[in-house]
Amino acid sequence: MPIEHETRDGALVWIRNPITGVISYVVDVRNKSFAFTLGLRDEPVEPAHLTDEQIRNATKSCPFCPGNEHLCTEELFRLTPDEFPEWTARDRRDGDRWVVRVFNNLFPRIPAELTGGRNESYIVVEDPRHFIDSPRSHGDLVSTSMLGERHFRHLLEADVRVMRRAGENRSVRAVVIRKNQGRESGASQPHPHQQIIGSPEPFPAVAAEARAERETPGLFEEIVTLMDRLGLMIENEGGVVSYASPIGAFPRSYDIIMPEHRGATLADLSADEMGRFAGALYRILRILGPLPLDYEIHQGEGVPLHAHVNARLFPYSNVAGTLNLPSTLLERTSQIRSAISRSGRR
Numbered sequence: 001m002p003i004e005h006e007t008r009d010g011a012l013v014w015i016r017n018p019i020t021g022v023i024s025y026v027v028d029v030r031n032k033s034f035a036f037t038l039g040l041r042d043e044p045v046e047p048a049h050l051t052d053e054q055i056r057n058a059t060k061s062c063p064f065c066p067g068n069e070h071l072c073t074e075e076l077f078r079l080t081p082d083e084f085p086e087w088t089a090r091d092r093r094d095g096d097r098w099v100v101r102v103f104n105n106l107f108p109r110i111p112a113e114l115t116g117g118r119n120e121s122y123i124v125v126e127d128p129r130h131f132i133d134s135p136r137s138h139g140d141l142v143s144t145s146m147l148g149e150r151h152f153r154h155l156l157e158a159d160v161r162v163m164r165r166a167g168e169n170r171s172v173r174a175v176v177i178r179k180n181q182g183r184e185s186g187a188s189q190p191h192p193h194q195q196i197i198g199s200p201e202p203f204p205a206v207a208a209e210a211r212a213e214r215e216t217p218g219l220f221e222e223i224v225t226l227m228d229r230l231g232l233m234i235e236n237e238g239g240v241v242s243y244a245s246p247i248g249a250f251p252r253s254y255d256i257i258m259p260e261h262r263g264a265t266l267a268d269l270s271a272d273e274m275g276r277f278a279g280a281l282y283r284i285l286r287i288l289g290p291l292p293l294d295y296e297i298h299q300g301e302g303v304p305l306h307a308h309v310n311a312r313l314f315p316y317s318n319v320a321g322t323l324n325l326p327s328t329l330l331e332r333t334s335q336i337r338s339a340i341s342r343s344g345r346r
């Protein structure tokens with residue numbers, strides 16, 4: 001069955017997500033007032049710059065900041081500055097003993113008794129830095145976009161180490177990688193980190209995708225072809241495709257997909273393939289910058305390896321299974337395409 005949608009004069013009017021059934025309608029929101037959503041961010045509740053004391057107070061209690069390692073569960077492994085010649089902060093941060101640190105989440109997402117008595121929820125701290133240089137507010141946090149593409153690739157390689165560890169547990173059948181950036185995305189900790197969760201059964205979102213693909217063989221390829229036809233493709237190179245998704249969970253969503261890698265996990269990729277997947281995902285994150293966002297890497301049985309990225313700052317509402325997409329979607333996608341080709345790949 002083709003993906004249900006309608007175009008008029010070549011422009012998308014509506015499209016139905018073949019997995020969830022949610023219908024996205026394209027609407028012109030340029031003159032709509034977003035006073036409520038955006039106004040909240042303008043309240044001058046904080047001084048022009050955080051004082052040293054405010055920075056100390058905020059980082060003193062942060063379990064992911066250097067010096068607070070004892071606030072976390074036992075470390076599983078770390079990547080040190082020596083292993084990280086490309087670390088963007090290395091000149092300024094003498095004495096850091098780690099760049100990336102991995103340990104179990106103190107609060108398992110899935111109770112340990114369901115995974116053979118072992119906690120299979122992990123935290124990957126992405127960088128020792130909490131705030132950007134000279135932060136003006138508590139929201140001026142280091143974001144993934146500042147890490148650089150090589151650093152991001154090291155992160156995904158660290159994720160693979162965690163996945164291998166989870167894979168040793170016979171009761172783990174699926175692993176998801178999740179990131180929340182910013183308060184509006186639901187992040188509980190401001191310090192940049194990823195979560196990795198091992199589950200005793202396929203995750204429902206991925207299982208639903210696998211079911212849809214079983215019912216409509218070639219569904220993912222069909223989605224990719226349609227995105228290209230609608231002008232929503234961002235990159236398509238070396239077996240990795242990225243596009244602005246009109247059928248995402250949020251009005252501003254992006255997918256990165258390796259259509260040939262069905263049933264594969266990150267751990268199955270060659271070094272080259274890992275570089276290409278990490279690169280394509282990172283370039284979307286770099287464009288979004290410090291905006292609140294989330295991403296999830298979906299992998300395993302019945303689906304091609306892929307990631308969903310959701311930008312979360314914009315007003316969002318799913319009303320009775322409908323979503324509104326801004327009519328500027330095409331224009332923004334072509335801006336993203338040019339921004340990526342301008343800034344090059346490294």
Ligand SMILES: [Zn+2]
Nearest residue numbers: 062065130191
């Ligand atoms: Zn911190």
Ligand SMILES: [Zn+2]
Nearest residue numbers: 206209298308
């Ligand atoms: Zn998915």
